[in-house]
Amino acid sequence: MTQAPERPRLLVPGLLPRDPMRERYRVRPGGSTTVPLHPGDRLTVTDPQGRQTAELTVRGADPADARDERLFGEWSPAGATETITVAAEAVARVAVPDTRMSVADPDANPPSDLLLELHRAAPRPSDEPRELPPPLAEPVAELRIDAATALSYQVKAGQYVQVIDVEGRQCSDFLAFSARRLDDGVERGLDSTTTRYLMGNAYPQPGLFGKFYDEDAQPLVEIVRDTVGRHDTFGLACNAKYYADMGYPGHVNCTDNFNRQLRGYGIAERAGWPALNLFYNTAFDANNLLVFDEPWSRPGDYVLMRASADLVCASSACPDDIDPANAWVPTDIHVRVYDAERKFSMAIAHRVTPDAEARLTRETGFAPRITALTRQITEYRGYWLPSSFDNHGPTEEYWACRERAAVMDLSPLRKFEVLGPDAEALLQATVTRNIRKLSHGQVVYSAVCNETGGMIDDCTVFRLGDTNFRFVGGDEYDGVWLREQASRLGLDRVWVKDSTDQLHNIAVQGPASRDLLRSLIWTPPTQAAFGDLTWFRFAIGRLNDHNGIPLLVSRTGYSGELGYELWVHPADAPALWDAVTAAGEPHGLTPLGLDALDMLRIEAGLVFAGYDFDDQTDPFEAGIGFTVPLKTKEDDFVGREALLERKAHPQRTLVGLELAGNEPAAHGDCVHLGRSQVGVITSATRSPVLRKNIALCRMAVQHAALGTEVEVGKLDGHQKRIPATVVRFPFYDPDKTKPRS
Structure with a gap:
């Protein structure tokens, strides 16, 4: 009999079925994980990034059989593993020391996570319920909502409601009504239309605009944490009509379940909630x-x-099994209620890859000082950053940077220590610039491309020593990609260690930045004096004197002005902020948020990931072709052949546009010449210094000449257009005399 060909499996990353023989755990620096072991179980400890010591303790019934070991070491390779097999009942504890990375040590080794994989000798019972995540605090109520059912419950003002998807891919409809209005005989519940109007979002997320309102525009719930980021407020909870119209009359549905649960509160039944x-x-x-x-x-x-x-709430475990709403298999929902006295950080979950563990939004080391100055905080690449500062605002912050000095938090930049004998070879093979020409104490700006020449990211690379580099990019995936390339190239003497949580940084930018910092930065005789640092150079020093906080200072920035970046351990961040703001007071130093930073960087022609480039855009199209020295860099690097072809046959290029009138362009606006679209706006702003609306535009090369007149399309691109002209960019200081000064 001919065997049927194997069908390719649908890829659903991170959502694979449970393996009753295998368990996975993560151990973070400063933490530990304890697991029970049974005879025949096999525990494997993996060091994904390398160079991370682990402390393993195994305790059995007999104290004499206790075992303590240190696994891996200072130079263990990335992906190193150690495996133990147990012969008797035992408990294993794996801990990761939380060693602080030294800013002053060129061979810095930041601590990193370990992975545990436990292979069970005997499978767990197939009907064993999935273990819930540990409570965020001591719950005041635990409610299990069985599949295809709903449950009502009451919550006091200030209390927290945690709705947990137990098995994954399970919809849970949520209703909430003002208990006070119900007592008055008035039904006021969540209203998605009012919420979208007031928030300007399809559905609110944690942060400044994270509330749901009733139809009287009164807030009922605030979103505090969201580990999914994908929900719905457009349609109704599933109802009898939906199933009947689909050919399933009498199908159990959330609306009928809600109607039964809410009768006792005097809430009128509905055909669709x-x-x-x-x-x-x-x-x-x-x-x-x-x-x-x-x-x-x-x-x-x-x-x-x-x-x-005070609320009357109802939650469902949706019974939909006829379409993808619950991946065709309805499962349970779990609800926990926490006391109002508890405090939880606001957070959104991020995953660097679909299979990676989610990480919640975190604060930078400078947050204690920043949050005292503003409530305008927004989520940015996994961190909370200020969009602007109270009592200032974007325009004032902008002018402070252009005329005096400004300080901004740039800690979300992703930092990676690239260490070892093969470090230079790895970077030479993965970034477009010629790393072999990089001197000690020098920084270079570069593009990072894939095999088609599309940009994975832009970055700066610091050379700390012969075999020591610091890679600074915008995306957490950069480290994953660098490790993958090291493996592909067979470079087994290089370590790519994530140091983002060990190095936070502020930028001090503006004409007064050098004078402001001159008295603060001490450097030893082995380093360049602060006042002698030239553009794209750095020095390792201390704050105030040789006894001060260790720091790295680089003459870099993202504003188009003379400026510096100061890099310290997060524990030292508040002290650095205090010292800089005190020294900056005579110079009119002003804190600066993301809104003003966007104005500055667009004027200076500095590109931004996701706007001015992505993995479909090459460096020439992104306006940073100078980072690709195809003639002088003889070594091969990822994307080189594609970039040779793209440069020889360019299709698009980045240009500057000046718009007529006072109406601004926006990212994604189409640019037309007559009927045909010839470009797209990548970034746009109102330039305070030029008093004009300006934009960066990816333009067809045939229409990229200076002086070309085009039109920026609004509405559908044809019903409304703004005249614009191709101009030289950077718009502000095109020869970069200010940052070079």
Whole structure:
């Protein structure tokens, strides 16, 4: 009999079925993980990034059989593993020391995570319920909502409601009503239309605009944490009509379940409940049609909400098994309620790859000082950063940088220590600039490309020694990609260690920045004096004198002005901020947020990932072709052949546009010459110094000449257009005399 060909498996990263024989755990620096072991179990400890010591303790019934070991070492290779097999009942504890990385040590080795994989000798029972994530605090209520059912419950003002997807890919509709208004005989519940209008979002997320309102515009719940980032407030909870129209009359549904649960509160029944449909994956396509697919939620994902008033709530475990809403298999939902006295950080979950563990939004080391100055905080690449500062505002912050000095938090930049004999070879093979020409104490700006020449990221590379480099980019994936390339190239004497959590940085920018910092930065005789640092050079020194906080100072920035970046351990960040702001007071130093930074960098022609480039854009199209020395860099690097072809046959290039009138362009606006679209706006702003609306535009090369007149399309691109002219960019200081000064 001919065997049927094997069909390719649908890839659903991070959502694979449970393996009853295997368990996985992560150990973070400064933490430990303890697991029970049974005879025949095999525990494997992996050091993914390398050079990370582990402390293993195994305790059995007999204290005499206790075993303590240190695994790996200072130079263990990335991916190193150690495996133990147990013969008797025992408990294993694996700990990672939280060693602080020294800013002054060129051979810095930041601590990194370990992975544990436990292979069980005997499988766990197949009907064993999936273990819930540990509570965020001591719950005041635990509610299990069985698949295809709903449950009502009451929450006091200030209490927190955590809705947990137990098995993953399970929709849970959520209703909330003001208990006070119900007592008055008035039904006021979550209203998605009012919420979208007030928030300007399809659904609120943690942060400044994270509330859900009723139809009287009164807030009912605030979103505190969201580990999924994909929900629905467009449609109704599933209802009898939906199933009947699909050919399933009598199908159990969330609306009927809610009606039964809410009768005791005097809430009128409905044929379809408008709900906050947590974990439901919907969107509007290019034709404005409502579409949906399998949820993004993983086992244990949750949404944490805070009640803004006394509430009557209802949650469902959606029974939909006829379409992708619950991946065709309805499962349970779990709800926890926490006391109002508890405090939880606001956070959104990020995953560097689909299979990676989620990381919640975190604060930078400078947050204690920044949050005292502003409430305008926004989520930026996994961190909370100020969009602007109270009592200042973007325009004032902008002019402070252009005329005096400004200080900004740039800690979300991703830092990686690239160490070892093969470090130079790895960077030479993965970035476009010629790293072999990089001197000690020098920084270079570069592009990072894939095999097609598209940009993975832009970056700066610091050379700390012969075999020691610091790679600074914008994306956490950079480290993953560098390790993959090291493995592909067979470079087994290089370590790529994530140091983002060990190095936080502020930028001090503006004409007065050198004078402001001159008295603060001490450097030893082995380093360049602060006043002698030239553009794209750095020095390792201390704050104030040789006894001060260790820091690295680089003459770099993202503003188009003379400026510096100061890099310290997060524990030293508040002290650095205090010293800089005190020294800056006579110079009119002003804190600066992301809104003003965007104005500065667009004027200076500095590109931004996701706007001015992505992995479909090469460096020439992104306006940074100078980072690709194809003639002088003889060594091969990823994307070189594609870039040779792209440079020889360019299709698009980045140009500057000046717009007529006072209406600004926006990212994504189309640019036309007559009927045809010839470009797209990548970044745009109102330039305070030029008093004009300006934009960066990716333009067809045939229409990129200076003086070319085009039109920026608004609305549908044809009904409304803004005249614009191709001009030289950078718009501000095009010869970069100010940062070089």
